[in-house]
Amino acid sequence: MRTRPSHPLIELRRLHRYFGDTKAVRDVSFEVDAGQVFGFIGPNGAGKTTSMRILATLDDPTAGDAFIDGFSVIDDPDRVRRRLGFMPDYFGTYPNVNVKEYLDFFARAYGLRGRERIAAVEHAMDFTLLNTLAEKPINGLSKGMKQRLCLGRTMVHDPGVLILDEPAAGLDPRARIEVRGMIARLADAGKAVLISSHILTELAEICHVVGIIEQGQLLAVGSVDEISQQSQLLRLVRVRLLGGAGSLGNWLETRSDVHEIHLDGELATFSHHGDRESEVVLLRDMVQAGFPVVEFGTKAKSLEDVFLHVTNGRVQ
Amino acid sequence: MIETPKPVASSERFLATIAVTDRGQMVWEHIEAWLARMGDRLNPILVKETRQAIKSRQFTLTFVLVLAAVWITTFAGIAIMGPSIYYSASGPGMFWAYYWILAFPLAVVVPYGAYRSLAAEREDNTYELLSISTLTPRQIIWGKLASAFVQLLVYLSAVAPCLAFTYLLRGMDILSIALLLAYTVLGSMGLSVIGLLLATATKERYGQVLLSVLFVLALFGVFIGAVQLAYFFIEEGYQILGDFEFWIVNLAILTAYGTTFGIVFLAATAQITFTSDNRSTPLRIAMLIQMACFIGWMAYACFYVVQESTRRGNRIAPVEEIVLTASIVCGVYWFIMGTMMTAESPVLSRRVQRGLPRSYLGRLFLTWFNPGPGTGYVFAIANLTSVILMGFIILTVVPSWYTISTFNAVSFDQIFYFHIIGIGYVTLYLGIGKYLISLIRHFAAVPIAAAVLLQAFLVALGCLVPLMIQITFYPPGYRGYSLLHASNLFWSLAEIVDRGTLPQEAYTLVLLIPSLALLVFFLNFRAIAREVRHERIELPARIVEEEAAMRPPAAPQPQSPWDNTG
Numbered sequence A: 001m002r003t004r005p006s007h008p009l010i011e012l013r014r015l016h017r018y019f020g021d022t023k024a025v026r027d028v029s030f031e032v033d034a035g036q037v038f039g040f041i042g043p044n045g046a047g048k049t050t051s052m053r054i055l056a057t058l059d060d061p062t063a064g065d066a067f068i069d070g071f072s073v074i075d076d077p078d079r080v081r082r083r084l085g086f087m088p089d090y091f092g093t094y095p096n097v098n099v100k101e102y103l104d105f106f107a108r109a110y111g112l113r114g115r116e117r118i119a120a121v122e123h124a125m126d127f128t129l130l131n132t133l134a135e136k137p138i139n140g141l142s143k144g145m146k147q148r149l150c151l152g153r154t155m156v157h158d159p160g161v162l163i164l165d166e167p168a169a170g171l172d173p174r175a176r177i178e179v180r181g182m183i184a185r186l187a188d189a190g191k192a193v194l195i196s197s198h199i200l201t202e203l204a205e206i207c208h209v210v211g212i213i214e215q216g217q218l219l220a221v222g223s224v225d226e227i228s229q230q231s232q233l234l235r236l237v238r239v240r241l242l243g244g245a246g247s248l249g250n251w252l253e254t255r256s257d258v259h260e261i262h263l264d265g266e267l268a269t270f271s272h273h274g275d276r277e278s279e280v281v282l283l284r285d286m287v288q289a290g291f292p293v294v295e296f297g298t299k300a301k302s303l304e305d306v307f308l309h310v311t312n313g314r315v316q
Numbered sequence B: 001m002i003e004t005p006k007p008v009a010s011s012e013r014f015l016a017t018i019a020v021t022d023r024g025q026m027v028w029e030h031i032e033a034w035l036a037r038m039g040d041r042l043n044p045i046l047v048k049e050t051r052q053a054i055k056s057r058q059f060t061l062t063f064v065l066v067l068a069a070v071w072i073t074t075f076a077g078i079a080i081m082g083p084s085i086y087y088s089a090s091g092p093g094m095f096w097a098y099y100w101i102l103a104f105p106l107a108v109v110v111p112y113g114a115y116r117s118l119a120a121e122r123e124d125n126t127y128e129l130l131s132i133s134t135l136t137p138r139q140i141i142w143g144k145l146a147s148a149f150v151q152l153l154v155y156l157s158a159v160a161p162c163l164a165f166t167y168l169l170r171g172m173d174i175l176s177i178a179l180l181l182a183y184t185v186l187g188s189m190g191l192s193v194i195g196l197l198l199a200t201a202t203k204e205r206y207g208q209v210l211l212s213v214l215f216v217l218a219l220f221g222v223f224i225g226a227v228q229l230a231y232f233f234i235e236e237g238y239q240i241l242g243d244f245e246f247w248i249v250n251l252a253i254l255t256a257y258g259t260t261f262g263i264v265f266l267a268a269t270a271q272i273t274f275t276s277d278n279r280s281t282p283l284r285i286a287m288l289i290q291m292a293c294f295i296g297w298m299a300y301a302c303f304y305v306v307q308e309s310t311r312r313g314n315r316i317a318p319v320e321e322i323v324l325t326a327s328i329v330c331g332v333y334w335f336i337m338g339t340m341m342t343a344e345s346p347v348l349s350r351r352v353q354r355g356l357p358r359s360y361l362g363r364l365f366l367t368w369f370n371p372g373p374g375t376g377y378v379f380a381i382a383n384l385t386s387v388i389l390m391g392f393i394i395l396t397v398v399p400s401w402y403t404i405s406t407f408n409a410v411s412f413d414q415i416f417y418f419h420i421i422g423i424g425y426v427t428l429y430l431g432i433g434k435y436l437i438s439l440i441r442h443f444a445a446v447p448i449a450a451a452v453l454l455q456a457f458l459v460a461l462g463c464l465v466p467l468m469i470q471i472t473f474y475p476p477g478y479r480g481y482s483l484l485h486a487s488n489l490f491w492s493l494a495e496i497v498d499r500g501t502l503p504q505e506a507y508t509l510v511l512l513i514p515s516l517a518l519l520v521f522f523l524n525f526r527a528i529a530r531e532v533r534h535e536r537i538e539l540p541a542r543i544v545e546e547e548a549a550m551r552p553p554a555a556p557q558p559q560s561p562w563d564n565t566g
Helices: A047-057 A075-084 A099-109 A114-127 A144-155 A173-188 A202-208 A224-230 A244-254 A276-288 A303-310 B008-041 B044-055 B057-085 B091-123 B126-131 B137-168 B173-199 B205-240 B246-271 B281-311 B319-341 B360-369 B373-403 B410-442 B448-472 B483-488 B489-498 B505-523 B525-532 B539-548
Strands: A010-020 A022-032 A036-042 A061-066 A084-087 A161-164 A194-196 A209-214 A217-222 A234-241 A258-264 A269-271 A293-299
Touching: A022 A047, A022 A061, A022 A194, A022 A209, A036 A047, A036 A202, A047 A061, A047 A084, A047 A114, A047 A161, A061 A269, A075 A084, A084 A144, A099 A114, A099 A144, A099 B044, A114 B008, A144 A161, A144 A173, A144 B319, A161 A173, A161 B373, A173 A194, A173 A202, A202 A303, A209 A224, A217 A224, A224 A303, A234 A276, A234 B448, A244 A258, A244 A269, A269 A276, A276 A293, B044 B137, B057 B091, B057 B137, B091 B126, B091 B137, B091 B173, B091 B205, B126 B137, B137 B173, B137 B246, B173 B205, B173 B246, B246 B281, B281 B319, B281 B360, B281 B373, B319 B373, B319 B410, B319 B448, B360 B373, B373 B410, B373 B525, B410 B448, B410 B489, B410 B505, B448 B483, B448 B489, B483 B489, B489 B505, B505 B525
Parallel strands: A022 A217, A036 A194, A036 A209, A084 A161, A161 A194
Antiparallel strands: A010 A022, A010 A061, A209 A217, A234 A269, A234 A293, A258 A269
């Protein structure tokens, strides 16, 4: 059983990466603790993959440093590699190799020997549901199977830190659900997971923390709710009034914290600027003003809304 | 009650059979476990590539082709020779035919396969996955080499019975066969390691394509050369096998092979090592070892020549020619190595700084092994100077022991001037190149290949500019050497030793070139001093913590018999 370290398992400290005049990553800092899933979101070319490659010791930062389990990716990549599993956005498969041989090779490459290696390969195949495909040549696998195989390769040496670059890209809904379940189980096992994806609903479901990056800069870090609050997002309010919502429209227009009012029979929907407590105040004011409220509901903005708001809608 | 008779004998036999089967199974399980343990010790790349090769069509096809070729050759050879096979020495002819078949996979297929194996890892993006595993760069290169060796053994096993067959056909002795095969195998492995170095040289696709074409052409050249050499050896070899000198030359060749193989291997490893690691020191140590071997052989050659001359009653031994040749080889060697070392980054990573020597003596002697252009510059010049000093010691000491003159074609003055001016040129050109690289580095990164090209350009400039001036401004037909060509190191050095006496220009050159060299050296001095001033830094706390966790302190041991009581 692993003891939880006192330091974050993943830490980026003022990371910069320039390619000539292009500033791919600019002053990015964040931390990921054990058992946490960190969702890295941003448009194409925002600097997600570059940051992940630096963490995976495949690239050097221009300035700043990154740490895995307290070890610098610049100075101690050998120690970092022992603790890290990196799943890039490409497969990287060999011809004339079957599933078991592929996993066995990477288990050997990570220094696993004898029974330990055999058990690790079995576990990786169990975890990724590849047992029945052990003897199948990897070139004949479907995309979903390959993706699972790559996840198996990433975790075969039981690393404490997993960095997954677009693990669900191009997968059908069923395969996505499978991969999502696997990632959640890895986090439950105490691993720090850094994951990037374009499918924001998926990230919202499994990530404890998200980081929004655009043009190399980290714009916001925190849970979806925290970011919503930090960025003072509008919440959607839906009110149903007995006998029609027509009169409520005039009353709402007098309030400065309400926008985008839509009336439809008994139903009134509008955006409300404020936190949960101010919603309570709004409902009380409504009832005190004599409106026959039979239904009052609010809906937090989705990760897509948060993302579009934080990035000012500049999605490429 | 009738008792059923027990089949005593058959049951005993049955039990005995089970016992034997169990024992057999146990033995087999032991063997299997032992094999598994041995397999665990093998390089993972070797295991993976052997599995791949067994399944690959290309390997099977090549192997079958080689096998078919040797069979056809055997049948055709026997058919052509007819009855003469019983009384004539047909071994050499058949051996040469088989050698053609063996040399092709060993000189072309195996080295190119090694090159492609690593290049394909880069193209297919599997190299990155490999590099972030815990496999060290050395393990990666060893794995690739080991795979090439296994492939080589398979080809050899297909042709070996036929080569043994040539011994039975008379005319080929076992020693010649063994020697030829040994050199072919060594050559194949040497070419494979060069292939691996080339595969690491460039990541760009067009660069890989260009290198690929050039490498294949070179391999075909080597193949033709190997077959020609084999023919010469088969025809003449038996005459020199008994010579002592032949085996000494072989030993010298093997020393050169071993040390060069080591350097190429380390260079390939350095190419794929992460940037903060020390990629230079192992190479510098390997260069030093190679140079030490070279000096050893140079000294041996001098002693041997003097002894032979004394034995034959000659008053003169051409030792100066050996020293001069060795100096030229060393000059070229250290200039090329210096070119690459001066292209290294001046920034010493924190990881390297952790391993710097602590003591004053350590800093004094080992600093020059640290990565960096300044230390590399001094390392190259210091080594060249040491070799030349060794040469002078040999030139003066050896003849005094044997009372023999060592100066035959050139005088001591000529050799002295040649060496002083030679060191001057190397210091001057390397220094200018290093200084220019440090200036360019402010604006752009300078890869090693660019640094080598820059140095080549500088030397070419030094040779061609005076020549152009001479052609343009001097009377037509004037082709003589003058001080105008002082920057032309080849012509200047050739002028000093080519003529019977020291030329007039040598007196000016011996002042001019070393003075300019000193000037350039001092121009680089600040940068060198900056590199020398680096001091060892302590390990980060996290590493100390991990090391301590991996090596927990030993339990306190009793200091006296009373410590155990209570």
